[in-house]
Amino acid sequence: MPGIKEIRSKIKSVQSTSKITRAMEMVAASKMRKAQDRMKIFRPYASNMRRMAVHLMQGNPEYSHSYLIERKTSAVGIILVSTDKGLCGGMNTNISRLVLSKIQEFSKNDIEVYTSAFGQKGLNLLTRIGSNLLSQETHLGDIPDISRLLPVLDVQLKAYIDGKIDSLYVASTRFVNTMRQEPIFLRLLPLSTNLYDPYHETDSQFPIADTNVYNWDYIYEPDAKTVIDNLLDRYVDCLLYQAIVENMASEHSARMVAMKAASDNAKRVIDDLQMIYNKNRQTAITKEISEIVSGASAV
The missing domain is CATH 1.10.287.80 (ATP synthase, gamma subunit, helix hairpin domain)
Structure with missing residues (x-):
């Protein structure tokens, strides 16, 4: 004794x-409340952006953007969103397992995988397994700066436009509530025809844009093609930013629960x-x- x-x-x-x-x-707990507020403020913006893009494509059915065209998949891109620090329960472990299982699944089908990473934990994982790392960004802080996010995404978008990859996915953690955060693996490109919200398809507060009720059209400047191109680029940026803010809200919630x-x-x-x-x-x-x-x- x-x-x-x-x-x-x-x-x-x-x-x-x-x-x-x-x-x-x-x-x-303090950071979690701020992150949740930031996430809740951004959700309506992303929802309205999605709805506007659907309306524009309804008004111009003859134009098909490259982001909407399905391709035969021989190579894919994966953007892994993780945290820079630990002590947040099994959050990083769960998303890492999901990404590893997807990479193995693609490899079994002879599909080449190109990766990008947000967060030190995800970067460490992708480096350790020897993946084809195209871009990275770490230490984003508590308030994500879009100017630091876009260069990482642009590398993957350029690979998609050039035909180096045929699909682009993002792996992150979706915030459900304070006690629950779930890993998700979503396809960014090609976009679904009706631009369904990949984060909240069943959320009644953020309904999927209805494509069959009204016929929409606008007065374009300079032309419809330029407007749709810019809008879809911005929409993809929104999807990535939403993944980042959801992941940050999940991180602080998971850390608060773990520390408690x-x-x-x-x-x-x-x-x-x-x-x-x-x-x-x-x-x-x-x-x-x-x-x-x-x-x-x-x-």
Whole structure:
């Protein structure tokens, strides 16, 4: 049985760890609220962007953008969105397993895979497995800057336009609620004909744009082709940005839950150690009293 001093030292050590995890939990909770607000603000923007693109394509059915044309798949691009830091539960592990399984599936079908990475954890994974890494960006901070995201995406888009890849996917973590975040693997290109929302297809608050109710048309400047091209480029940018903000909200939520669990576990460990400490102290006191009584009786 450990001594009293050793137990007291362990209690102080666990208490120090508990203070750290509690502080990290509070920081994550604060960042989580801001990330959720940023995500909720962006969702209507992405929804309206999607609806406008559908209306434009309805008005010009004779024009088919390269982003909408299905191809025979011989090579694909994968953009992996992860975190820069750990201590967020199994979030990075789950998305890494999903990406690895998809890469293996593509390899079995003799489909070449080209990758890009957002976040240090994902970059480490893709580097470790020796993937064909085209672009990367790490340490995005708490507020993603679109100017840092687009260069990574543009490399994959250029590969798609040049015919180097036939499909483009993004792997990230979708925010469901504070307690639940799920890994997702979505196809960015080619886009679905009706531009279904890949993040919230069943979300009643962000319905899929209805393509059969109204006939839409606009006055274009300079022309319909240029407007549709620019709008679809912007729409793909929106899908990537949405993946980033969803992943950040998931990260802070997962870290808050993980740190709360760590704090609760530390409290239980402290209670157990305190009980052992009290028993040892009681045993030591009883032993001293017995020794004193025995000595007095002998005298």
